[in-house]
Amino acid sequence: MKPRFLFIFFFFLSISTLGQTRNCNALHTGVFTASSEQYGTTVITRTKRLQIEENTLLGYKLAYTINWKSDCVYELKLKKVIKGDQALIRESKYILTIKITQIKPNSYITENSSTFSDEISTHEIKIIK
Incomplete structure (x- = not known):
């Protein structure tokens, strides 16, 4: 009886674990930050169609x-340089x-990957709201 109970327990545990999916939809909009010692903090404000990134240390x-x-999975394409080096618009x-x-x-x-580099970088983004 005990082995059968353990089998059933692990069977349901595995089903419940496999059935879980990430809900990235909650991250489609909001305010987030990405920080590093080298580049400071970037504030990311995301709406359905736009993402605004501001970094005061780097001035953009x-x-x-x-x-x-x-x-x-989403793609970002630079639309406008609001503040900073206008040469970025060429990118x-x-x-x-x-x-x-x-x-x-x-x-x-x-x-993160891009069309201008083979490098793939990993980042942790904090959820602000």
């Missing part, structure tokens, strides 16, 4: 258009691809 504020490819043909790989209670992890 950029507007990107968002194209959600799936619930957890508007490049696309950044962001994949949300893990959601935590107060942050999420991303893998």
